[in-house]
Amino acid sequence: MANPISDRADLLPRLAEVFRAHGYEGATLALISQATGLGKGSLYHCFPGGKAQMAADVLAEIDGWFEVHIFVPLRQSDDPARAVATMVGAVDSYFHSGHRMCLVGVIALGASRDTFAVQVQDYFKRWNDALALTLRRSGLSARVARRRSTDALVTIQGALVLARALDDCSVFGQAMADMTTRLLAKPA
Amino acid sequence: MANPISDRADLLPRLAEVFRAHGYEGATLALISQATGLGKGSLYHCFPGGKAQMAADVLAEIDGWFEVHIFVPLRQSDDPARAVATMVGAVDSYFHSGHRMCLVGVIALGASRDTFAVQVQDYFKRWNDALALTLRRSGLSARVARRRSTDALVTIQGALVLARALDDCSVFGQAMADMTTRLLAKPA
DNA sequence: GACTTGCTGTACCGATCGGTACAATCTCGG
């Protein structure tokens, strides 16, 4: 059994890894208990809503992390090229260069999609809006900026899927490089 | 209960839809029984290996479909632009313009990934090889062809994920259009 | 040292999991 948890702040990341690795359906309370070192009593004390609340809270924390480390910098930056580079760096770091899955994407694909549909949509929409805003500042039209930013999100999710499917993280790195080039290309 | 199945040929597609919609872990025998109209007795008569064999056989049939309708045309074509257009058409048709998930990708993301790792890798590798071969015929270097073909697979998978996450299939259509442009662009 | 209060592990709940056993039924050559 893993070391017991000091406080709730350490709890959510461990929960997140279980959901990432096994999906919502596959993340059993036995696995969660083992990964956190907490018995069911403690888990249901922290999350009276059970597994659904655990996943919702994890999603909320992930959302918060992206808000602080990615969305806000994108919105506030006055240098689009630098903002994109920062985003790519943060994304690469967060996803461990392709070794780590995107929990939001994993949930979107599973049967639990409907349960968390609002949070999932909101996450991607805010990311898309923030990135498109940055691209507009670089002189792109609203349409092109939106298209490129959506393409970037597509590339990130696809790169994670393919890197995992092929068990080859270089796919992720290459995709991030290509994506950066595309985001910063001159308007056609 | 759904109409009973006439023969095994009709069985696999229904099975596939269950795995697509619920993932490997989420596809319970109760759901499978309901979707196929077959009791457990019949199911285990057709698939002595149980759920794992059902998924393996479904993957094999999907692999066969792609081999015939996508990989072979890519390898045999002497007109890369036409071959790419054919592939995009087949992909759009197969995935119902983004409404339908990619079972191979879904499995790659789940906890059952390791069980089917070989089939999953083989599927994507053969697709990648066939597409890269076509691109080479259009005059691209091996390196560029490989990079572009991997990028295409990334885009397809990512577009499916994002379209489902945002519940907006236009994301898929746009991504397919962008991908086609990129595949056929002049060498830089 | 009694008492509350907050965590924690654990025994247990009904439901459901994947899988098995088997008897009933169907199919069809003879």
Next chain:
DNA sequence: CCGAGATTGTACCGATCGGTACAGCAAGTC
């Protein structure tokens, strides 16, 4: 019409599912 073999539904298996109940314990407070 019959018997062999294929096919079927269903009862049942042990295990595990998510979730609940509760007794035990640690830490203050007085």
